[in-house]
Amino acid sequence: MMLSSVIRNLFSKPATRPFAPAARTAPQGYRGAVEFEEEVCIYCGACATRCPANAICVDRVAKSLEFDPFKCVQCGACAEACKKGCVQLQIDYQHPVAVRHTVAFHGPPKPTVAP
Ligand code: SF4
Numbered sequence: 001m002m003l004s005s006v007i008r009n010l011f012s013k014p015a016t017r018p019f020a021p022a023a024r025t026a027p028q029g030y031r032g033a034v035e036f037e038e039e040v041c042i043y044c045g046a047c048a049t050r051c052p053a054n055a056i057c058v059d060r061v062a063k064s065l066e067f068d069p070f071k072c073v074q075c076g077a078c079a080e081a082c083k084k085g086c087v088q089l090q091i092d093y094q095h096p097v098a099v100r101h102t103v104a105f106h107g108p109p110k111p112t113v114a115p
């Protein structure tokens with residue numbers, strides 16, 4: 001029994017796939033990776049409020065948004081919540097990365113009030 005398994009495994013293809021940055025087609029049901037259209041964002045914070053993974057942090061006063069793609073579970077709730085339509089889930093293949101990073105952007109500074 002064990003000998004037959006050893007022989008079969010010697011001549012069969014590997015059960016795992018090599019780690020390689022070659023593009024693959026997205027599996028069925030994949031919702032996509034979150035992308036922001038920062039020019040349209042009004043820093044309302046609705047996406048951050050709806051995010052179950054706490055992957056988005058919005059500072060309404062400072063007009064800044066930070067997104068941690070490594071926390072994101074790609075549920076799509078942020079895209080549903082955004083009334084400006086500036087959050088999209090992109091089905092494109094996302095290459096693996098070796099270093100953790102966040103996505104951050106901010107709006108124009110508040111206009112100063114003339115004396
Ligand atoms: S919900 Fe949309 S407009 Fe509001 S902060 Fe998030 S991305 Fe920006």
Ligand code: SF4
Nearest residue numbers: 051072073075076078
């Ligand atoms: S897709 Fe879901 S988990 Fe990812 S940032 Fe949006 S709300 Fe959060």
